[in-house]
Every structure is written in structure tokens, then in C-alpha cells.
Amino acid sequence: MPQMTSIGQSGPQVHPLGYGGMGLEGYYGKSDDEEGLQALGQAIDLGMMIDSADAYGNGHNESLIGRAIKGRRDEALVATKFGIVFEKGHDYSKLPTGWKFDVRINGTPEYAQRCLDLSLDRLGVDHLDLWYLHYPDPSIPIEESVGAMASAVEAGKVRQLGLSNVTADELRRAHAVHPIAAVQFEYSLWRREVEAELLPCVRELGATLVAWSPLGSGFFSGTLDQIPERDFRLNNPRLRGENLSTNRDRFAPLTELAAELDVTTAQLALAWLLHQDSVLPIPGTRYPKRVLENAGAAELRLDDATLSRIDELAPTGLAEGGTLIP
Ligand SMILES: NC(=O)c1ccc[n+]([C@@H]2O[C@H](COP(=O)([O-])OP(=O)(O)OC[C@H]3O[C@@H](n4cnc5c(N)ncnc54)[C@H](OP(=O)(O)O)[C@@H]3O)[C@@H](O)[C@H]2O)c1
Secondary structure: OOOOEEOOOOOOEEOOOOEEOHHHHOOOOOOOHHHHHHHHHHHHHHOOOEEOOOOHHHHHHHHHHHHHHOOOHHHOOEEEEEOEOOOOOOOOEEOOOOOOOOOEEOOOHHHHHHHHHHHHHHHOOOOEEEEEEOOOOOOOOHHHHHHHHHHHHHOOOEEEEEEEOOOHHHHHHHHHHOOOOEEEEEOEOOEOHHHOOHHHHHHHOOOEEEEEOOOHHHHHHOOOOOOOOOOHHHHOHHHOHHHHHHHHHHHHHHHHHHHHHOOOHHHHHHHHHHOOOOEEEOOOOOOHHHHHHHHHHHHOOOOHHHHHHHHHHOOOOOOOOOOOOO
């Protein structure tokens, strides 16, 4: 068993890797609920925090997780998010994603309250272990959103608070209202911008950086040859058309390094993240056997020479194409 860690300084003990539930909603290829339940069960057995959002599958993901934790709530740590709006006929702020459809965000106290009760209901629990604002709402100060989230902690419905896709400045302002235990941002071998400001700020505040898409949405699986039509990843410029093959060539030395170390590319990508202080990666997979494979990354020790070599092979800015979320 690897050394367990905590979310923030005072959170419960968890596996150093979490489990990302988004892929169980068919965004990256067809998903089967029964197999998804096995993958979730495997992650819970290992003590991994389960990551969801009310947006994933429009609530279905939380319901599926509710089924996975039924009868074993005490063993399971569940994190979810709110803020993405599904209802039509409103003028909430649009996120600048560049996707072919609009994503709108509502971080108002009234909406937070409504979403929380729905999430608790779908998960079948009386409290969340960690609750995130999915994106900051540009139309209101972040202090207002976090103030509402803090009320949920006082009411006993939430244990710890998190933010997702924020700047260091937003994090500091929010943290002044209520301690923020976790911050989600994309972080992987091809997206290292957090190292400049956000990650140092997370460490200074004693929080945890929860790395989303730690495998580059599957790019660092070593198995992604092309993206099928209708796959959500076609919204990611790095994985589209010529960029995909250009990036495959640029990052190929990492696959060679993984082979040299006798580990899979996914394990190397996750192990590298686990060697960064205060970082908890949350890889997603539809398959229980890959949950185990990914967990193997927590057993790997990379020496300084190997870490320096990875820095040389995957410097910030190496990838061709923009990012999924700016
Ligand atoms: N806060 C946010 O805005 C935000 C945004 C995006 C994601 N997230 C969270 O982050 C989690 C992870 O991100 P992600 O799902 O986008 O990307 P990811 O974890 O980087 O990659 C997932 C992809 O990698 C494949 N994979 C996983 N382990 C593998 C292995 N050992 N060998 C080969 N392939 C493997 C999966 O395919 P298979 O299913 O076929 O194994 C899936 O296609 C999400 O589930 C979600 O919880 C948060």
C-alpha cells in the first residue's frame, strides 16, 4: 500500500491518486454502467477519492457513484462540483472555451444551495466530503460564491471546500472567506503552466492541487492513435488533426523512457505528478484493471536524474495547439 495523503492539511487520509468519474459518461467512448461500477468499486477499495460534478452526464454520474457507495459510505470519499448550468432561457456568463456549444456558469448563492441539495440526493448521502465551484462565475465576486459554500459547511452538508479553474488571485480572495482545501486545474506533462503561480499559491495556503486530465485526456496512455467522431476530445485542439501526430512525435521520447523503466506511459505520467509536492492526480478510466495499473504509479520512485530527464523531454510549451479550457 502506498503512503496515504490528505486533502489540504487537515482532510481525511486518501490514496495519493484520486479517481475521475467523468469518462463514465461516454465523453471518451461508450461506457457501460456495470463496468463503471466495478471501476468505482476498485477505486473505493484502494481508498481513492472519487471525483464527480453535477455536470457529468447531467447528474447521471453522481447517481452512478451513489450506487457504488451504497452500503459503504464510511469507506468512500466523494467530491463533486456545481456551477455549470443546464437550463435554457437565461443569460448567465458564457465561458470562453472555443467549443462548438455554449457552456454557461452560475455561481450565485441561490444556485449553489439548489445544486447542493440535488447532488446530495443523487449521491444518496447527507454530506459531501469535498465540494467545488466548477468555474468561477465572472458576473459576481468569487467571495459571494464561496460565502454560500461556507454556509453549507456550517450546516454540516459539506466537509471541505474546493475551487476549480481559478487564478492564484481568485484563490487568495476565496481563501480569505473560508479555507480552500483543494484546487482543481489541468496539470500533466503537456500542461505545466500551474507551476508558475497557482501551484506555489496552493502550497503556501496548505491546500492540495488536484490535477485534472493528468493523462492529457488519454494522450499519455500510449494508446491514443486517433480520436473517433463525436468524441468530446475533438474539442481539444491538441488532440485534433495534425496536432495529434505532431504531439505524438514530440512526446515519443517519454514513451521510450517508460519502456526503459519497465512501466507503462500512463504510470510514468502519473508518477511524475506524484513527485510534485501537494499534487493529487485524478486519472479517469472505464476499466477496473486500469484503476489498478494507474495505482501502480504510486509505488514508483523516480530518482533525480530521471526527473531532470523528464524536465528536458517535456518542458512547458512543448505541445502543439491550444488547451481544452484556457
Ligand atoms: N475541473 C475540471 O474542469 C475538469 C475538467 C476535466 C476533467 N476533470 C476531472 O479529471 C478527471 C480525469 O480527467 P480526464 O478523464 O479528462 O483525463 P485523463 O484522466 O487524463 O485521461 C482519461 C483517458 O485516459 C485513458 N486511460 C486512463 N488510464 C489508462 C491506462 N492505464 N492505460 C490506457 N489508457 C488509460 C482513459 O481511457 P479508458 O476509459 O479507455 O481507460 C481515458 O480515455 C475527470 O474524470 C474529471 O473527474 C475536471
